[in-house]
Amino acid sequence: xxxxxxxxxxxxxxxxxxxxxxxxxxxxxxxSLALGGELLPQLLMGAGSQxxxxxxxxxxxxxxxxxxPFAAMHGLPSPLxxxxxxxPPAGGLAGLxxxxxxxxxxxxxxxxxxQTSAVLLVSNLNEEMVTPDALFTLFGVYGDxxxxxxxxxxxxxxxxxxxxxxxxxxxxxxxxxxxxxGKQIKVMLSKHQTVQLPKEGQPDAGLTKxxxxxxxxxxxxxxxxxxxxxxxxxxxxHLSNIPTTVTEEEIRDAFTKNGFTVKAFKFFxxxxxxxxxxxxxxxxxxxxxxxxxxxxxxxxxxLRVSFSKSNI
Numbered sequence: 526x527x528x529x530x531x532x533x534x535x536x537x538x539x540x541x542x543x544x545x546x547x548x549x550x551x552x553x554x555x556x557s558l559a560l561g562g563e564l565l566p567q568l569l570m571g572a573g574s575q576x577x578x579x580x581x582x583x584x585x586x587x588x589x590x591x592x593x594p595f596a597a598m599h600g601l602p603s604p605l606x607x608x609x610x611x612x613p614p615a616g617g618l619a620g621l622x623x624x625x626x627x628x629x630x631x632x633x634x635x636x637x638x639x640q641t642s643a644v645l646l647v648s649n650l651n652e653e654m655v656t657p658d659a660l661f662t663l664f665g666v667y668g669d670x671x672x673x674x675x676x677x678x679x680x681x682x683x684x685x686x687x688x689x690x691x692x693x694x695x696x697x698x699x700x701x702x703x704x705x706x707g708k709q710i711k712v713m714l715s716k717h718q719t720v721q722l723p724k725e726g727q728p729d730a731g732l733t734k735x736x737x738x739x740x741x742x743x744x745x746x747x748x749x750x751x752x753x754x755x756x757x758x759x760x761x762x763h764l765s766n767i768p769t770t771v772t773e774e775e776i777r778d779a780f781t782k783n784g785f786t787v788k789a790f791k792f793f794x795x796x797x798x799x800x801x802x803x804x805x806x807x808x809x810x811x812x813x814x815x816x817x818x819x820x821x822x823x824x825x826x827x828l829r830v831s832f833s834k835s836n837i
Contacts, residue, residue: 651706652680657734668692669742672720675732763833
């Protein structure tokens with residue numbers, strides 16, 4: 526025999542001159558080939574240049590399948606849309622639009638629990654201004670924040686635990702690279718499954734807070750209308766829960782006294798309990814949402830603030 530042909534790198538055979546050989550796992554190799562031929566060109570070149578990718582049934586529900594926000598942008602079903610348009614979240618790849626990590630073609634094995642993490646790691650925060658309450662309010666636009674921990678030894682970073690994994694994905698999609706308090710933050714899924722509370726006697730300086738029972742959760746009621754009004758950050762804010770006795774001038778004054786310039790204001794013609802208020806920039810709108818959400822307008826009314834899809 527002149528040559529020894531090795532087809533797989535695994536515990537039975539290995540070609541040390543070619544570390545890129547597949548492992549021989551039929552399911553993973555099939556997934557890699559299928560995605561390499563159908564899904565990856567669509568992700569790289571855009572929805573218009575390739576037919577809609579067909580996800581092979583053989584990899585639906587495979588362990589290690591991580592939903593990706595790229596898929597929704599390229600004509601694939603979004604893992605984020607399900608809970609908000611009446612479609613239940615899918616348990617596997619079919620209907621999610623994702624790619625397998627750990628397949629031989631990618632050469633990286635990711636823990637299966639990565640796809641179900643509800644914890645976000647947020648970095649490049651303005652450590653002079655950020656607080657757990659500020660992060661709770663801002664990320665609470667996209668899900669019910671359970672716990673926030675600003676890292677004691679790295680105060681420009683924080684862990685944020687959402688109520689559900691799909692809420693974490695939604696927040697990641699809308700919040701990554703957003704400017705908050707003058708700095709562009711970075712948001713990614715954390716390897717942690719929960720945010721741990723500090724042990725008794727452990728120094729924390731108030732950097733960890735538990736919001737599990739907060740009355741300010743927007744999505745705790747099943748079927749809440751808030752699910753239908755989730756929009757990307759914008760310079761225009763949607764205001765609600767306004768008492769009929771409160772005037773436009775009073776609302777403008779409230780924003781002005783808290784350091785914000787109001788560019789435009791408009792009550793909803795058919796429902797005076799709601800209004801739109803436009804800030805000079807998205808940065809200003811983010812800061813105003815953090816500051817003015819739950820602002821007390823009367824003895825029994827607190828302002829509700831979210832991002833709007835409309836302009837004035």
